[in-house]
Amino acid sequence: MTKKIELKSKDIIQKLDLVFSTEEARKLLKKYWSDINSASGIPSTGFCYIASEVLFHALGGRAVGLKVLNQKIEIGTHWWIEHNENIYDPTAKQLPVGFRYEGKGGNFLTSKPSKRAVRLAEIAGIKLNF
Numbered sequence: 001m002t003k004k005i006e007l008k009s010k011d012i013i014q015k016l017d018l019v020f021s022t023e024e025a026r027k028l029l030k031k032y033w034s035d036i037n038s039a040s041g042i043p044s045t046g047f048c049y050i051a052s053e054v055l056f057h058a059l060g061g062r063a064v065g066l067k068v069l070n071q072k073i074e075i076g077t078h079w080w081i082e083h084n085e086n087i088y089d090p091t092a093k094q095l096p097v098g099f100r101y102e103g104k105g106g107n108f109l110t111s112k113p114s115k116r117a118v119r120l121a122e123i124a125g126i127k128l129n130f
Contacts, residue, residue: 006086006088009088013088017093044090048091068108112130
């Protein structure tokens, strides 16, 4: 199962990477994150929550043993997914080299994907399972 999740996650992350810089996707960011995204020059900046939602629901969620993790960082909270201690971070490119993943387990605000996550998945051509 881990190998299947690893392969599928790579495909999903590649699709997300292709759309982070599009105007359509950037409209999904809240103003705070949109401003930081523009200033950073890194397309994935600010997308960690909704991109992690997309990844979580596209891979099968808790039914396949995925965990949602988050960690306080200087500018807010960073989100990613783990499976069998493997880290799947769709926005890792926004983090400094050597970032230490020391997050705590948590949940998204909703049990189903948020409207923004559904829209990001649509833009990227990713099917969600919920």
